[in-house]
Structure formats: C-alpha cells, structure tokens
Amino acid sequence: MKRRNFVRNAVLGSGAVTLGIPSLYAKKRQLQHTYRLKYAPHLGMFKHHAGEDPIDQLGFMADQGFRAFEDNNMRNREIGLQERMAKTMQERGIEMGVFVAHEIYWDKPNLASGDAEKRTEFLNYIKASVAVAKRVNAKWMTVVPGHLDLRQAMGYQTAHVVESLKQASAILEPHGLVMVLEPLNFLNHPGLFLTGSAQAYEICKAVDSPSCKILFDIYHQQIQEGNLIANIDACWGEIAYIQIGDNPGRKEPTTGEINYTNVFKHIHSKGFNGILGMEHGNSRPDKEGEKAVIEAYKKVDAF
Template sequence: MAGAALGVTPTLFGAETKPTEHKFNLKYAPHLGMFKTSAGEDPIDQLNFMADQGFTAFEDNGMKGRTIDLQKQMANTMEKRGISMGVFVAHKIYWKEPNLASGDENLREEFLSQIKESVEVAKRVNAKWMTVVPGHVDLRQNMGYQTAHVVESLKRASDILEPHGLVMVLEPLNFRNHPGLFLSESPQAFEICKAVDSPSCKILFDIYHQQIQEGNLIPNIEACWDEIAYFQIGDNPGRNEPTTGEINYKNVFKSIHEKGFKGILGMEHGNSIKGTRGEQAVIDAYKASDTFL
C-alpha cells in the first residue's frame, strides 16, 4: 500500500507487473502528434505509446514524404507491436484547381505516376489502403463529363493497384472546410465506385465530413456499406475526439461493429485539450465510446 501510494509499481515475488493493455472492440488508429506530450517527439516512441494504450492501428497522411529509413523503422515497430497500418495520402491533392475532373491527360499521367510510387511505399510499410481525393471541380465542364474523366482515371489507377492487392479509398470532403472539391458526398462516391467496378477502388467514409455535408450518418453508412473500406473519425463542431461534439459516436461505432466491420477507423482529428491531460482525455473518450457491447 505504501509503495502504491508513492507511485511504485507493485511486484510479485520481486518481478514488476505490467499494466494490462485496454482491449478495444474496433481498430481505432491514432496519428503522429496526437500523444507527443506523453510519448515525446520520436515517431517510434509515439507508436509504442499507442500500442501501450491498446490501440491496434495507426494512420499517417504524410507517410509517403518520410525517409525510407524512417518508413522501415516505423513498419518494424508496428509489426512488433501488433499495429496495423492505415491510410496514407497517395498523391498530390489539387485543392484549388481541377486535375482529374478536367480530363487533362498530362494531369492524369501525373496522378498515375504518383499511384505507382505509392505502391512501393505501401509495400514498405505494410499498408493496404491509400487516400485519394479527385481534386477541384472543373467549372467549365458539365458534371457528367467531369465524372466520366474521374472514373477513367480511377479505372487506370485500379489496374495498377489490383495486382498488389492494394486499395485506394476515395474521400468525400465537406463544402465548408473544402469548398469547390469535386467529391463531397457519400452517394456520389458510391456511384463512382460502382462505375469503376474494382476491388481497388472503395470509399473512405469520414464521419466528421459527412456529418457536415449530409448528416443522417447511420442510414448513409448502411446505404453505401458494400463500397466502404475505411472510416475516419472526428466530432462536430471542433473536429476533436468523440464526446466533444454532437455526434453520438457510441451508437455509430455500435452500428459499424454490428455490421461486422474488421477494418480501420482513423482518428483524424485534434485534441480538445492541450498537453498530457488532453491526450488522456482522447484515450478516455475512445474507451467511453467503445462501450457499446
């Protein structure tokens, strides 16, 4: 009792006991920086901290831009700690001008070249999924033509990815944070995936973005379920951890779990509170929202 009061780890026959890792029902994936106050700046230390908290997945939008040596180190750590690699961004995203929607062959070839590069990154870090955002609308073309251009580009990208068993996940983004983008709603993403008709072209359903864009979350998830391969998380307003906004994440997670989802749910959000207290609040929020069984 005295040792516990002093913060000393209890021992049994002289051996230190290690705290049991929390067991989550779903594969929630933190990102670098989310726990840097607690774990330090080193990416390897952060991955180990995530594993110590019971997280079994990780995502890194910027993985493609990291050095090959760091990519390998991170992959080795994830393998040792039982962490699955989630998405990374596969290509340059055109936020303010059209690329895939334009039908420009040079821009299409640029995109396909970057997809080929991403295949090598995925192999290096044991990733299956990569994020694709088709870019800005082309205001000079009818939406039907734009959709045909995007579908053609994605078909050709699927031809690159399929032999490797890799999947690009299309992410619709909301009009408020990203005005003018071609892809904004889940039914639109569903339509495109059906047109591409490839196991390598699926939907990244970002719950934060779709709460703003269309709401009606659980019915929309159910409606495009067979094309969803990946989820991302963020509460609204604020784009912070669950329990800080209006989304009933316990019910959303319950619905996803009941449908048998075995993939990854990326924690693509900020921390509502700074410092170690805020980092613990994120962990506690996921523990609370995960208690749906």
C-alpha cells in the same frame, strides 16, 4: 482543422528521429485497454506522453491498446524511417492504415478536368505509392480527386474521374492494394469534386474494381449530409475505411454533436474489421488533452 493542416501537423508531429538511443515505449508490452474496434491514432496525438520520436509514439499507442495507426504523410517520410516504423508496428501488433497517395489539388481541377498530363501525374503518384505501401505493410491509400472543373458539366467531369480511377485500379489490383476515395465537406473544403457518400458510391460502382472503395469520414459527412447511419448502410458495400472526428470542432468523440457510441455500435454490429482513423485534433492541450482523447475512446467504445 483542414486535411492540408493535418498533413502539415503530421510532419511537425513526427519530430526528429534520434538514432542509437533505446526507445522508451517500442518494446513495452503492458496493455492498458482492449477496444472492440481498430481505432488508429496519428503522429503527434500523444507526443506529450511519448515524446517526439515516431517510434516512441507508436509504442505508446500500442501500450494504450490501439491496434492500428494512420499517417497521411507517410509517403513523404524518408525510407529509413518508414522501415523503422514498419518494424515497430509489426513487433507491436499495429496495423497500418491509410496514407495520402498523391498531391491533392485543393484549388484547381486535376482529375475532373480530363487533362492528360494531370492524369499521368496522378498515375505516377499511384505507382510510387505502391512501393510505400509495401514498405510499411499498408493496404489502403487515400485519394481525393481534387477541385471541380467549373468549365465542364458534371457528367463529363465524372467520366474523367472514373477513367483515371480505372487506370489507377489497374496499377493497384495486382498488388492487392486499395485506394479509398474520400468525400470532403463544403465548409472546410469548398469547391471540391467529391463531396457526398452517394456520389462516391456511384463512382466506385462505375470503376468496378476491388482496388477502388470509399473512405467514409464521419466528420465530413455529418457536415455534408448528416443521416450518418442510414448513409453508412446505403453505401456499406463500397466502404473499406472509416475516419473519425466530432462536429463542430473536429476533435475527439464526446466533444460535439455526434452520438459516437451509437455510430460505433452500429459499425461493430455489421462485422466491420477494418480501421477507423482518428483524423481529428485534441480538444485540450498537453498531457491532459491526450488523456482526454484516450478516455473518450474508452467511453464511446463501451457499447
């Protein structure tokens, strides 16, 4: 499943918010499981158990023991819903993970081009995302530099991207917020500028800001470069956020080739206290598929 489809499905998964009707899950306090790491589901992942209401979905996640939540589409949700979701997360002990900070250029260059108008557009999105982050108590926001500019050498493109990210960091630093750069794989997202962990590491070192770090998506990097644990170690100092998906299929752990028990054990051994976003689909439909996701995380977290 492509990231653009995750954004679309997140909108569909949110459903309509029913006002004035007591939530089925938001006030419950039973805890079904305690996880070692902070895995973050997204809206729609448990809708067959919790219903379409985002507040009920958050409550169900909390009841299952999940201590974090991510929402690619949070920036586009109406302010009242953002506020209700933030209130529920605060009440239920859920930490807000990433949301996508800007419109992503999937098929034409923006940041890599060095175009002044596109840079201004990007920086305006970053400014607007500061307000969203504060409203929902988020620290991290996802940034994808967009498509390659095939008419420019890679060195020039990199310099353009670095300059844009430096200016964005200057906006974020006073607020203690962090944009996390996500390398994406060549198979799902051909032609994008940022693809590998070493490239992301190089860019973060060049930007040299606490507000510019790496989002290491295990699914993307398994396809793009493999050698997961070694590459995590190599760029560990710049990793601020992690996302999950097994390969092939981009479904929950245990459905593909990645040994998630070992990967999570290694991440835990490094003292990681951040969020691991569950940016994947369910391998099976309906309630049984949702139960399978929960059981898969219990299994791979038992190291």
